[in-house]
Amino acid sequence: MTDLDLAQRHYSVAIQRLQQALNTHPNHPVLLLNLASAYLKQGNSRAAVSLLQPYCQRDPQSSVGWRLLTQAYAARGLVAEEQAAQAEWLALHGAFEPARQALQRACRAAGEQSLKTLRYQARMAQLQQLQRTLLEAKKF
Known part of the structure; x- marks a missing residue:
């Protein structure tokens, strides 16, 4: 309905x-x-x-x-939040580089001294580690 x-x-x-x-x-x-x-x-x-x-x-x-x-x-x-949510969607689809770029845009929109920026940077590091782990797993 x-x-x-x-x-x-x-x-x-x-x-x-x-x-x-x-x-x-x-x-x-x-x-x-x-x-x-x-x-x-x-x-x-x-x-x-x-x-x-x-x-x-x-x-x-x-x-x-x-x-x-x-x-x-x-x-x-809400540009920073939009980009961060977009990054999560991209990461779910395995698009780690575009996700990282979206998080960089989120950082720029949030401002350098923002708590959000620190959170977005931490998420970038998590995604980089996940990408490395997946690449290592593909070697086997």
Whole structure:
């Protein structure tokens, strides 16, 4: 039903249906992602971010979650956060160099003395180590 609501641009109806379904099935991943997508289509990126941030923390392997979170941050004009979320999506797809580049852009957007910058730099180091580990494993 919500897919039809969204196709007909009845965003509020779809959102209401999804919220009701989440009352019955809290933290259901498909419902959460669909609700976040509906919020984005409605233009409510703030609500989408509030759903997607904890979702991506709970399920960091969710490609759809990171893609939606990237879109939500972009809609809010949060460049550093957008680039960091994009990096996570890229890393999930094994694109480590583009992920590192996205994290570098996130660092530049966050500013040199930012706690976010330190977090992004640490994530770059983790991705480099993961890439090295995978390359070593391929040798065998």
